Amino acid sequence: MGLMRHVVATRSFLFRQAEMSRPLSLGIRNMSLIRNKAFINGAWKSAASGEEFAVINPADGNVIGNVPNMNEADTHEAIVAASNSFQQWQDTTAKERSHYLKKWFDLLEKNKEELSEIITAESGKPLKEAAGEVAYGNSFIEWFAEEARRVHGEVIASPVKSKEMIFIKRPIGVTALITPWNFPIAMITRKAGAALAAGCTCVVKPAEDTPLTALALAALAQDSGIPAGVFNVVTSARENAPQVGKSLCESPLVAGISFTGSTDVGKLLYKMCSKGVKRLSLELGGNAPFIVFKSADVGKAVQGAIASKFRNCGQTCVSANRFFVQDEVFDEFVAKFKEEMKSQLILGMGSDGVSTLGPLINDAQVHKVDNIVQDAVKKGARVLVGGKTASSIGDRFFEPTLIVDVDPRMLCYNEEIFGPIAVLIKFKTEEEALRLANNTKRGLAGYFYSNDIAQIWRVAKKLEVGMAGINEGIISTAEAAFGGIKESGLGREGSHYGMEEYTYIKYLCFGNL
Template sequence: MAILLSLGRFTLGRAVGVGFAKINGISLIRRTMHLQQNQAFVNGKWVGARSGETFEITNPANEQVIGTVPDMDVDDVNEAIGSAYDAFYDKGWHNSTAKERAALLKKWFHLLEINRQEIARIMTAESGKPIAESLGEISYGNSFVEWFAEEARRIYGEIVPTPQANRQMMLVKQPVGVAGLITPWNFPHAMITRKASAAIAAGCTVVIKPAEDTPLTALALTKLAEEAGFPKGVFNVITSSRKNAASIGELLCKSEKVAAISFTGSTEVGRLLYKQCSDGIKRIGLELGGNAPFIVFSSADLDKAVTGAMNSKFRNCGQTCISANRFLIQDEIHDEFIARLTEKIKALKIGDGSHDGVQIGPLINHSQVNKVTEFVEDAKQKGAHVVYGGHQLSQHGALFFEPTIITHLRDDMRLYKEEIFGPVVSVIRFKTEEEALQIANASQRGLAGYFYSNDLNQVFRVSKLLETGMIGINEGLISSAEAAFGGIKESGIGREGSKYGIDEYVYIKYLCYGSLE
């Protein structure tokens, strides 16, 4: 049996397996397929590196090898860029209709939904995050595909009133061309779907470079994109180890065939890519590191604040760019907040994310474990007080670190100033609203911020004065497909998700029709 839908020049769907699933009230045939791939995807074909080189992917929970993928270099990536370029210009993707692109994205969305359990299994195995979180990320990531499938048909232009009677002025939006997408390991599904679905909805073709720690999830998504029927060259995924990552990033930024770059990752790497894109004055979107303040004022509902702290801090073991990083707690409620939070943290179940009920998995790699350990030791040596935790958990595995609460922080400690990307709650006591804002804004990172208050006047004041691109007000989970995701200062430029996510992949063309009668 098969699901087939023909729209214009593109036929969607292929033969599928046995069983049924229902999504949004629509019965679909359930597919039974193995999604773990060991090759990259270029011009509609599964390929290895020209050199024949591969690299291993390991499970952070036990450091066992779970697969190998091609270790591609710039020659391989040049081929992928060429296929994306040809698909856009020579094979007509730039002339595809919004309806056709929307239909392809909807088909991809349905396949992603049907295969969510298999994708989650792969994601947990290579990233270490608990299976419940992997499933949550899949729901989140899939929502972008659904959202941009709908937004594809709402890329509107304008007719502008003209100052001359014999002229007509129009503004139209057109796709920029090939988009290079460089994605991180902490959200290996959602960061690809958030970028790729927006680019494809706009009419671009894509070359995706997933993080070297988590390429298997990317390739699983690619297998389903292939099944959805994307034309050859529209959707390309290349894999590489760390040794080739820098040269590939530079090629994507400097290639004249690549019109736009979207990168999610560290500010340091983002700064380098920004410089490399400057040679060609290339379109670039950057979602970079954060240093999110989490402020709890004395008027706050402490139960809600503690729940928000747990949600914001410990998702993916603290390895998210919008994790609460600096906990600013007002004097009057400081001790009670710490006591309540400690009890919650003590109850967390730690272990292999594939096991039922696990809430905290391992950190992604040894580099990250070393960083978290160094930050904690630096604070301890300079007089900070460890309320709970503070150690590696070797009984679970080499990459596990205990959920930790540290108080009595000072501004000469790394925990005070830098993003830790780990399960450490760094607490700073403050007296006044002005002091809290001064501390919160004394950072060049401005991605997300959170605060808890039941004082309406304070809510409006702090919302206006807190220097971040996104704010959770009495809320610790702020991401959704409908929201404009992005930061200010050194946390990036551009926005992802929402209706503004399309803007990263289109340009406005002004048309002036003259000599009209």
């Protein structure tokens, strides 16, 4: 594609930037999966109001397409469709549901390049990374196609001779799946795969920034033969999102809500769901600590840090947010981290095939990240790498940044950054590291590097998170139980535990035998 790299100086550090190139169709070569309608009851629908909103490529600000701006009435139509379809879908056998999901998985795999290009176009993540997300997202459909046939009950020993006792599991009903923009395919398949496998139907509300991936999933679900009304997608712009969310939470036809997003929005949904005492699964914000102990292999810790921090430009809920490095290895870690940032991180258009770091998702996120950096500088922190927007590439690009001399007064010490900003904090003892790491209301993921086996066991148990990466920076997989503690959420996704969010236990007592 005639790409070249050039070097841009940023303070005392050089990072690489890919030259922008304008690929055809905004990087989407095959437009066959692009849909400009929502998907309700097996049909492609406009909003009843006729309103639409634009989907923007965050890398260059160009409009990719327009989709319906649906409201409460449109959402109710989707809920009713899902409720009607549930009456038949719940009675399908586990083998039949497995068969549908396998066919869906096969089509997802067949169209993985097209899905990757859509993700890159609407989320900005580099094409290679988008392809990784597609593989990850598809794996949930494959996994739950297999798990559908492993929803087991129990026969319980009765206390009396005239009775027999059995527990069976039943699908909870219609589920509402509200998903974020940072993983536009994986956050849907992780929820929908489990819901459909359990015998539930669903209404998906994708993020307004990335609805095209959700609609592409719907197109392939339709092609796989999944019955009408089982999988529905309602799209809406930001201004209509509150009424759509309220409808999903308060409708008596909806049995459960699964939400991935910010803690503040999760708390609001939690409150709204209390009216109907609905089943609730929340995967909320994180503030992940990344601890490097003196016994660690510093080189491996640096590689784990790069992978954990800068994936999707730092816009993941499990991104390392605060780096705690023991004083004996602090200088070594900083030096190696800077060097790896220099060699690995290439800012540029996600579709260019060269970049490893794309744009932030929108202007609000750019403003937030910039404000966090400027706040740290004003309060005495030092920026060793980056520290400002990369306006030579585009309005939503931010240089990968490394900050030291950080203290608790700073926003970067306390807030989830959700951007390419690495914050390094020095510590002396294991007890101090754990106290600092656990001093947060969040508890999603955490990471630490150590070669002291006794220390590994101590820290693994005492680190207040739902998931811990031990000498590992990438922990997500379909087989793992994904979820947090404290204000990072409720429930688990993936693994066999993911099915439990969509089933309830029914006790059957047979008497007079």
